[in-house]
Structure formats: C-alpha cells, structure tokens
Amino acid sequence: MTSKSIKIAIAGLGTVGAGVIKILEGSKQVLGHRGGSVAEVVAVSARDRSRDRGVDLSAYEWCDNxxxxxxxxxxxLVVELIGGSDGPALALARETLKRGKAxxxxxxxxxxxxxxxxxxxxEAxxxxxxxxxxxxxxxxxxxxxREGLAANTISGVYGILNGTCNYILTRMEREGLGFDEVLQDAQRIGYAEADPTFDIDGIDTAHKTAILAAIAFGQAPTLDGMPIEGIRNIAPVDIDQARDLGYRIKLLGVANRTENGIETRVHPAMxxxxEPLAQVHEATNAVVVQGDYVGQTVYVGAGAGEGPTASAVVADIVxxxxxxxGPVFGVPVAELQTPVTEEVxxxxxxxxxxxxxxxxxxVMATITSILGKEQVSINSLIQRGCAVNEGVYxxxxxxxxxxxxxxxALSHLTEADCVLETPTMLRIQVAGTQ
Amino acid sequence: MTSKSIKIAIAGLGTVGAGVIKILEGSKQVLGHRGGSVAEVVAVSARDRSRDRGVDLSAYEWCDNxxxxxxxxxxxLVVELIGGSDGPALALARETLKRGKAxxxxxxxxxxxxxxxxxxxxEAxxxxxxxxxxxxxxxxxxxxxREGLAANTISGVYGILNGTCNYILTRMEREGLGFDEVLQDAQRIGYAEADPTFDIDGIDTAHKTAILAAIAFGQAPTLDGMPIEGIRNIAPVDIDQARDLGYRIKLLGVANRTENGIETRVHPAMxxxxEPLAQVHEATNAVVVQGDYVGQTVYVGAGAGEGPTASAVVADIVxxxxxxxGPVFGVPVAELQTPVTEEVxxxxxxxxxxxxxxxxxxVMATITSILGKEQVSINSLIQRGCAVNEGVYxxxxxxxxxxxxxxxALSHLTEADCVLETPTMLRIQVAGTQ
Structure with missing residues (x-):
C-alpha cells in the first residue's frame, strides 16, 4: 500500500451513491494497488440524512447543501450523483472545478x-x-x-444507449404487445420512470449521443440541431414487418463525421x-465505433443500474x-470544434x-407516383392485413x-385522400454506412 | 500544442511498424493534444534497411542491432515489434526497462x-x-x-482470441468444408501462416489468455498448467451437430476465478x-468479462492486422x-498471485x-453403461449417418x-471394441457459467 490518500466527497446517496461507498470501502486495498494511492470517503450530502442506505455514514462529514x-x-475529489442538468449539480460542478479539485x-x-x-x-x-x-x-x-482508440480518426459512433427503450422494444418484439401496454408494465416493475418522457422520447439518448460525439470528434457537446425522435410511434405492425424483412427495431443515437461536419441524431432504426446491435436485448446497451485504423469495434454491457454505474464512477476515481x-474531450477546449447545428x-x-x-x-398508382416525383425509388413493397377504418397497410x-x-414524399402522402394515418418512416441502419 | 516531446524508437518494421510510423507522423497534432506532449520517432531498427516500406525513414537514426x-x-520510449518470446525482443525489453525507459x-x-x-x-x-x-x-x-473495470472483482474472462482459427471455423460452418481444405485456402490467401501450428493448436490463444488472466486477476502470466487444445480435430460432422443443437463451435481462451484459484484453459467449445460470441465471425475477436459490479461486458473487433495492431500500439504511446x-498487471509485482498450475x-x-x-x-447398451459408470448422465443422444468403416456416429x-x-468415460470408450475412432469431446460454453 502507498501512503498517499485522496479524500472523497459524495453528493447524492441513492443506490449508486451507496454502491460507490460499498466498493470504495470494500476494495480499499486492491483499488489502492490499482490507483497507486488510497481513496477515502470523508464527506457526503443527500436530501434525507436519516434514510437507511445499507452503508454506515457515521464516519463521514455531513453537508445539508x-x-x-x-x-x-x-x-x-467530489462525486456528483444528484442528477439534473442545472441546479445543485451544476453549482457543485462549478465550485469543485474552480477550486482545482477533481x-x-x-x-x-x-x-x-x-x-x-x-x-x-x-482546464483553467x-x-x-x-x-x-x-x-x-x-x-x-x-x-x-478517449484513450483506447486515441490513434484513430473516428468516422462514426452509434449505439443503443437507453435501456428502457431497448427493454420496451425487446418485449414488443418477443411478446407481440403494443407500446403502451409494455410501457405500463415496465413502469410497474421499475424498468421505466413514472414520467418516462426523457427515456422514450429520446432525450436521454440524445444527451449520451452528444457526449459520445464530443469525445469521438473533439467538439463541444450540444443538443442544438440534433433531430431527436423516440419510440412512441412504433407499432406492432412495424415490429412484425421488421422481422419479416430481416431486421430488428432499435432506438439509436448516431454521430457521424460528414463532409459538412459532425452530424448527430436520435431515432428508431431497422x-x-x-448486425451486433440487433443481438442486444432488454436493458443492455451497446456502442459501435468506426475508426480509420482499428476498423469497427463494439462494446456491450449493462447500461444502467446501481452496480454498473458505481463501477464506472469508481473507475473514474481510480x-x-x-x-x-489529458484533455476532457480529447483536445484542449480552445481546439474543440464548433458542432454543426443544421443537418445538411x-x-x-x-x-x-x-x-x-x-x-x-x-391507390397504389397514387402512392408510387408521389414517391417517384420525389425520386424515392422502391426496393420492396408489401400490402398486408387490415389497418384502421377497413384500410390496409x-x-x-x-x-x-x-x-x-x-x-x-411523406408530406405529400399525408395530404393524399387515400392515406388514412400519418405515415411511419424508419431508417435502415447498416454497419459501415452512416 | 505543448512543447514537451517524447522520443520514440521502433524495433521491427513490418506492416505494423510502418503503420505506427504513419499514424505518429500523420496525426502528430491530434496525438499531441490527446497525450499532452508530442511523440516523435527518432530511431528505427529492422533486418533489411533497403526494403521499401512506404514510409520515409531517412530522418531516423538506424541501428542494425x-x-x-x-x-x-x-x-x-521503445516500441518492440520484432516478435518471439526470447532472443532480441527479450533482450531489448530488458535493456529498455533497466534504463527506466518506456x-x-x-x-x-x-x-x-x-x-x-x-x-x-x-517497477524497479x-x-x-x-x-x-x-x-x-x-x-x-x-x-x-486494467482501468475501465478497476472497480470490479473479475470472476471470469473468456473470448475468441485467434482470428485464424475463427476464420477457419466460420468457413467450415458456412461452406461445409473440412478443416484441412479450409486451412490450405486460408494459407493461400494469407489468413494462416505457412506454419500454422501456433494458431491452430491454440498456443497463440494461450499466450493471450495468460495475459488476460494476469490483468484480470492480478497474477503472473504463465502457460504452466494450462490445458491447451486447438481446432485440428473439429470435423464437419461436429459443425453440423452444433448447428442442429443450436450452437456454434469457437476456439476459446478461458480464465476463471475458482475456489481453488485462477484456472485457465484453451479449447474449442460449443x-x-x-450468445454474443456465437455472432463473431471470420477473423474478428471478442472478449467477454464478468465483473461483480458491472456484470457482463463484451468487446468485439478486429484481432490482428496492420491497422488494428498499430492503433493499439499508438494508444499505448499516447x-x-x-x-x-499504475502497476503493469493491476497490482504491484510483490502482490501478484501465484498461478494455479494444476487444474483441480x-x-x-x-x-x-x-x-x-x-x-x-x-452397442448402445455398451456405451450407456460405460458413461453411467463414470456418472456421466446423458441429456440428448442422436445416432446419425455413416461414419468410417460403415459405422455410425x-x-x-x-x-x-x-x-x-x-x-x-472417453478413455474407457476408446478401448471398447464397438468404438471405431478416438471420440471427440467439446465443452458447451454458456455465458455466466465457468
């Protein structure tokens, strides 16, 4: 063991915070070996001091704020597990970094x-x-x-970044259920929040995509100009069609280097x-990275939960x-590229x-004519079953x-008399393409 | 750009060495940003000074030795790309480290x-x-x-670590060909060495398994006591059977924490x-890691070749x-565990x-009786087609x-009159099991 010690404060004592304390206290020696100095929790803060979290907090200083x-x-070193983009989390981040602390x-x-x-x-x-x-x-x-692929110019990074959405899509596919039904069940068993908007509307995936893009391409993270679409409109018929065509529907966060700069987007895709991502089920996450020297590498694992999140927090501490x-986003802040805020x-x-x-x-003549006018050429076409109002899909x-x-084309189709519902569009995502 | 500079020598200028030079020269600025100082190649060594390697060596000092x-x-910093466990590679490693150089x-x-x-x-x-x-x-x-999963106690790590073997097994499966035929073809197109022993007999996988085990479990790397079996004896009938039973055959390197210590082994498995590893085709590699907090994570990518190897070398340089x-194998040498050299x-x-x-x-009565005596209980049994000498499988x-x-049981079966060939045995590898 070395004698050097780094003193840690933890803000936010939910399951992840308690998990971090468990790991730091339980693996002190081995972490000390791995890090060359000892990590020691000295202070904590949370909303409720009295709650039983399964860890003994008595040795730590308590701050209400x-x-x-x-x-x-x-x-x-301060560990922030409060959450939220502003408020106390942001204030704590600013105050910690201003003081030159980790x-x-x-x-x-x-x-x-x-x-x-x-x-x-x-940096300052x-x-x-x-x-x-x-x-x-x-x-x-x-x-x-940031480190393992540092030798590479990254051309693209994309992945399944939200466990709730992947869980819902997996169950829709396996059980033939509708979106609302699975969502309610996911909420009941704790796989989706009471207010699931952030997850199912793609905001959470967008945050993560912005961060991946920042590190992969050396640009400031931002959601500006990122088209964001969630999974609310995925119907069982789309899942069935995807299966028949040899695809699975996944919510993807995508960041690509293009001729016009870095483009990011979030949407469900076939x-x-x-492809490796099609094999990623339930709440598992996966990220595909395309680098010029390394080629394609894929990373798969649990995307959330006490253990995995605490594991990542402690890795950062070590x-x-x-x-x-090294610079936060791979390059010094002054060298960070300005993100493209308009998809071109x-x-x-x-x-x-x-x-x-x-x-x-x-009807078919009307549809194919509209598509033809917009230069959208049809590869395969299937008419099937009954849709709403005695219509067909x-x-x-x-x-x-x-x-x-x-x-x-879809905008013209929506206006056509023969079209009964707002059309659904899904991108077909093939590895190696953007 | 920072003014600090680290001067690099490269020993061995095959395609990987040339690739490392290309990356270091071509991405000087971005690597400088990522590493906080500049990497500069100053000296090289190879067998043949005159060969054209597609890179300009004129600015570098040349050493014959x-x-x-x-x-x-x-x-x-010295980059060693000579190869071989002893000889000049070992001498260079000793000399470099003794002088306190990277x-x-x-x-x-x-x-x-x-x-x-x-x-x-x-360390010294x-x-x-x-x-x-x-x-x-x-x-x-x-x-x-070493770093990303540093918070975890690893219970197991296993993977597809040899691209040549996975390429051969993939083609055997896809094309229904025999081992020898695919091997010859692989040699012809450069996917297998003229002397393929290291690859197909599992030695290369064993080296990599020993290294993974060392980092995952904090023990000295060794091949002592590691059972090593390659893919020579895999027949098309095994590939067919695997498919019928819902498996694919892969050569695995496996390292597990057991009650008796760390056990390592190399063998083909169903x-x-x-499972993610079954989706890994051709020369691709993949590693599965099981950690106590993070759960299972999987890493997939190209296992060899100029670009991927140079990418990894440059990541180390950065x-x-x-x-x-941090310590080489995650813990200081004095704390490295002694490997278990006997599987118990x-x-x-x-x-x-x-x-x-x-x-x-x-015949069936003889076989089942032998298995029963060794307490090997049969889950499924199929008799099929014609084997050698008018026998059956x-x-x-x-x-x-x-x-x-x-x-x-197999040893007794081999002695039985009714058994015509040495039996084949394959482990069925299920994620989460050891």
Whole structure:
C-alpha cells in the first residue's frame, strides 16, 4: 500500500451513491494497488440524512447543501450523483472545478448541456473532470474512445444507449404487445420512470449521443440541431414487418463525421438481424465505433443500474488516483470544434415506410407516383392485413435515397385522400454506412 | 500544442511498424493534444534497411542491432515489434526497462512468458510497460480490464482470441468444408501462416489468455498448467451437430476465478447461437468479462492486422505521453498471485461427445453403461449417418458433469471394441457459467 490518500466527497446517496461507498470501502486495498494511492470517503450530502442506505455514514462529514462539499478543506475529489442538468449539480460542478479539485459525475444531462463550460473550468484550474458513468453505464466506452482508440480518426459512433427503450422494444418484439401496454408494465416493475418522457422520447439518448460525439470528434457537446425522435410511434405492425424483412427495431443515437461536419441524431432504426446491435436485448446497451485504423469495434454491457454505474464512477476515481490526465474531450477546449447545428447532408441511406391506406383501386398508382416525383425509388413493397377504418397497410423499403426526399414524399402522402394515418418512416441502419 | 516531446524508437518494421510510423507522423497534432506532449520517432531498427516500406525513414537514426535502440540517449520510449518470446525482443525489453525507459510491445509470447520479470524491471526502474496490442488487436481490452473495470472483482474472462482459427471455423460452418481444405485456402490467401501450428493448436490463444488472466486477476502470466487444445480435430460432422443443437463451435481462451484459484484453459467449445460470441465471425475477436459490479461486458473487433495492431500500439504511446501510470498487471509485482498450475476443479459443465461406432446390436447398451459408470448422465443422444468403416456416429450432450468424469468415460470408450475412432469431446460454453 502507498501512503498517499485522496479524500472523497459524495453528493447524492441513492443506490449508486451507496454502491460507490460499498466498493470504495470494500476494495480499499486492491483499488489502492490499482490507483497507486488510497481513496477515502470523508464527506457526503443527500436530501434525507436519516434514510437507511445499507452503508454506515457515521464516519463521514455531513453537508445539508451539496455545494458545501467542494469547499471542505479535507476534500480532494467530489462525486456528483444528484442528477439534473442545472441546479445543485451544476453549482457543485462549478465550485469543485474552480477550486482545482477533481469532479466525477454520472450526470449525462449536466455534461451534455454544460460540458464545454465545465471542461474550460477543469482546464483553467488543472482539475480532473470525469464522466464514464454518464454514457452506457458500466461499459468503459468513454475511456475506449478517449484513450483506447486515441490513434484513430473516428468516422462514426452509434449505439443503443437507453435501456428502457431497448427493454420496451425487446418485449414488443418477443411478446407481440403494443407500446403502451409494455410501457405500463415496465413502469410497474421499475424498468421505466413514472414520467418516462426523457427515456422514450429520446432525450436521454440524445444527451449520451452528444457526449459520445464530443469525445469521438473533439467538439463541444450540444443538443442544438440534433433531430431527436423516440419510440412512441412504433407499432406492432412495424415490429412484425421488421422481422419479416430481416431486421430488428432499435432506438439509436448516431454521430457521424460528414463532409459538412459532425452530424448527430436520435431515432428508431431497422437494424439487420446479423448486425451486433440487433443481438442486444432488454436493458443492455451497446456502442459501435468506426475508426480509420482499428476498423469497427463494439462494446456491450449493462447500461444502467446501481452496480454498473458505481463501477464506472469508481473507475473514474481510480483514474484520478493514477493521475491519468489529458484533455476532457480529447483536445484542449480552445481546439474543440464548433458542432454543426443544421443537418445538411440529407442523411443518405435506405428507409422503411409504412402507410395505412384505403383498400380501393388506384391507390397504389397514387402512392408510387408521389414517391417517384420525389425520386424515392422502391426496393420492396408489401400490402398486408387490415389497418384502421377497413384500410390496409402498405409497407415499403426504399433504394438509397435521402431523408429529405423521403420526408418530402411523406408530406405529400399525408395530404393524399387515400392515406388514412400519418405515415411511419424508419431508417435502415447498416454497419459501415452512416 | 505543448512543447514537451517524447522520443520514440521502433524495433521491427513490418506492416505494423510502418503503420505506427504513419499514424505518429500523420496525426502528430491530434496525438499531441490527446497525450499532452508530442511523440516523435527518432530511431528505427529492422533486418533489411533497403526494403521499401512506404514510409520515409531517412530522418531516423538506424541501428542494425535492435538492442542498441535502448541505449540511445535520444530515446525515451521503445516500441518492440520484432516478435518471439526470447532472443532480441527479450533482450531489448530488458535493456529498455533497466534504463527506466518506456517499453511498448505487441508481443504476446514475450509478455506471456516473461511478463513477471519485465513487470519487476518496469517497477524497479519506474518505467512504463504496455502491451495493449498483444491481446485482441485493436480492441482496448487490456485498458478495459486494467482501468475501465478497476472497480470490479473479475470472476471470469473468456473470448475468441485467434482470428485464424475463427476464420477457419466460420468457413467450415458456412461452406461445409473440412478443416484441412479450409486451412490450405486460408494459407493461400494469407489468413494462416505457412506454419500454422501456433494458431491452430491454440498456443497463440494461450499466450493471450495468460495475459488476460494476469490483468484480470492480478497474477503472473504463465502457460504452466494450462490445458491447451486447438481446432485440428473439429470435423464437419461436429459443425453440423452444433448447428442442429443450436450452437456454434469457437476456439476459446478461458480464465476463471475458482475456489481453488485462477484456472485457465484453451479449447474449442460449443457456444449457444444466442450468445454474443456465437455472432463473431471470420477473423474478428471478442472478449467477454464478468465483473461483480458491472456484470457482463463484451468487446468485439478486429484481432490482428496492420491497422488494428498499430492503433493499439499508438494508444499505448499516447498513454505514456499522458503519464498514465499504475502497476503493469493491476497490482504491484510483490502482490501478484501465484498461478494455479494444476487444474483441480474438474471443470464442471455440460459436454458434447461424438463417437464413431459399429452399427450393430448391443452397442448402445455398451456405451450407456460405460458413461453411467463414470456418472456421466446423458441429456440428448442422436445416432446419425455413416461414419468410417460403415459405422455410425453417435452424438450426445451430457447433463452437468465434470471434465474429468467425461475424460474417464472417453478413455474407457476408446478401448471398447464397438468404438471405431478416438471420440471427440467439446465443452458447451454458456455465458455466466465457468
């Protein structure tokens, strides 16, 4: 054992905070070996002092206000597990970094919204800023991108970043259930929040995508200009069609280097069953990275939960113990690129379209004519079963086209008399394409 | 850009060495940002000075003897790409570390055979010793185990670590070809060496398994006591049977924490098609890690080749630039556990057995009686097609048993008159089991 010791304060004592304390206390010696110095919890803060968390807090200093942790002379490193992009989490981050102390967080919203400012503070005050737990839980993907693949120019990174959505999609596929039914069940068993908006509407995935893009491409994290679409509109018929066509539907966060700069987006997509991401089920997360030298690498693991998140937080702490440095987002803040806030590439690729139409003569001619006018060329077309109001579903996949062309066609289709519902569009995501 | 500069010597200028130079020269600025100092190649050594390698060597000092690189005053870090567990590679490693200089290598044999000695030298002389490229090519699995999962007690790590074997098994499965035929074809197109022994007999996988075990469990790397079996005896009938039973055959390197210590082994195994490793095809590598807090994480990518290997070597160099420290195998050499050199757990699990037997009455009774005597209980049994000498194949899977029991039964079966060929046995590898 070495004699050097780093003193830690933890703000937020939910299951993850308690997990971090358990690991730090339970593995003191081995962590000391791995980090070359000892991590010692000295202070904590949480809303409710009296709650039983399964860990003994009596030896730690207690602060009612988490921001006070940063000011304690005894504290070298603050772990923030409060959550929220602003409020006490942001105040604590600023105060900690201003004092030149290390800041470790699992807070994706905080880093996605204020990453640039905090990285600037970290740099100006020579302080560590770490957030492995903010993306994909226990999978060390931030480290892999920042360090493991440091030799590479990354052309793209995308993945399944939200366990709740993947759990819902998996159950819809396996059990043939509708979205609402599975969501309610997921809420009942604790796999979805009472207010599931952040998860199912893609905001959580967007935060994580912004962070991955920042590290992969050396740009400030931002949600500005990121098209974000969740999984609310996925119907059982889409899941069935995906299966018939050899795909699975997954909610993806995508960040690509394009001729016009870095483009990011969040949307459900059809993933070929032979691709690694199609094999990722339930609440598991997975990230695919394409680098110029390394080629494609894939990282799979639990995306959330006490153990995986605490594992990532403690890995960050051990990195601080080891004195592992380097710029927060891979390049100094002054060199961070300005993100592209307007999508201009038109998002080339192939698409899945589902229409609910009247079952009457001439409909197919109307549809194909509208698609043709927008230069959207049909690869496969299936008419099936009954849809609403005695209509039928028409399900198509396109040849290579652009998202803008498909959207223009869908806008005309929506106006056509024969189309009964707002059309559904899903991108077909193939590895190696953008 | 920072003004600090680290001067690099490269020993061995095959495709990987040339690739390392290309990355270091081509990405000087971005690597400088990532590492906080600049990496500069100053000296090289190779067998043939005149060969065209697609990189300009004129600015670098040339040493005919690679070991001389370590002694150059201008050199801070030596990259060893010579290969071989002994000879000049070992001499260069010793000389470099003794002088307190950083040593980065892609040489799995060197680390597997001399890892403890070299880690001791590194520690004594406060020198970096790094070998990310030695295991699974460009996948940052050494970093993930050493740093990303530092919070965890690892219970097991296993994977597909040899691209040549996985390529052969993939083609046998897809094309229904025999081992020899695919091997010859692989040699013809450069996917297998002229002397393929190291790959197909599992030695290469054993080296990598020893290194993974060392980092995962904090023990000295060794091949002592590691049962090593390659893929020579896999027949098309086994591949067919695996498919029928819902498995794929993969060569695995396995390291497990058991009650009796750390056990390592290399052998082909039946992997359920639903498991991540079953989806890993051709020359791709993949590693599964089981940690107590993080649960299961999986890492997939190219296991060899110029780009991926150079990517890993440069990641190590950038880590040295960043001053990222910590003990070589996660714990100080004095704390390294002594590996278990004798397998004592009996390797509990389920097994696949293929027998070639005479097609005559009473055979089944003989076989089941022998198995019963060794307490090997049959889960499924299929008799199929024609084997050699007008015999038939009997293919079985067992209920949970031990490898020693199966081996004892096989030894008796081999002696039985009705058994025509040496029986084949394959372990059925299920995630979460050992």
């Amino acid at each position: 988490p921001v006070d942790l940063a000011g304690l002379d005894t504290v070298d 800041f470790v967080t699992a807070n994706k919203a905080l880093i996605a919204m204020h990453g640039r400012e905090l990285a600037e503070l970290a 005050n020579d302080a560590h800023l770490r957030f492995e737990a903010a993306v994909a839980g226990g999978i060390p993907i931030v480290k892999a991108l 993933v070929p069953v032979s 990195d601080v113990l080891r004195g592992s440095g 590439s038109g998002n080339p690729g192939t698409y899945y379209i589902r229409l609910s139409v009247k079952d009457e003569p001439g 028409i399900v198509m996949t396109t040849h290579e086209t652009s998202e803008s062309a498909v959207k223009a | 690679p070991v001389d690189l370590a002694g150059l005053d201008t050199v801070d 040593f980065v290598t892609a040489n799995k044999a060197l680390i597997a055979m001399h890892g403890r000695e070299l880690a001791e030298l590194a 002389n406060d020198a970096h010793l790094r070998f990310e490229a030695a295991v699974a090519g460009g996948i940052p699995i050494v970093k993930a185990l 992997v359920p098609v639903s 880590d040295v630039l960043r001053g990222s420290g 757990s009996g390797n509990p699990g389920t097994y696949y057995i293929r027998l070639s037997v005479k097609d005559e009455p009473g 009997i293919v079985m899977t067992t209920h949970e048993t031990s490898e020693s029991a199966v081996k004892a």
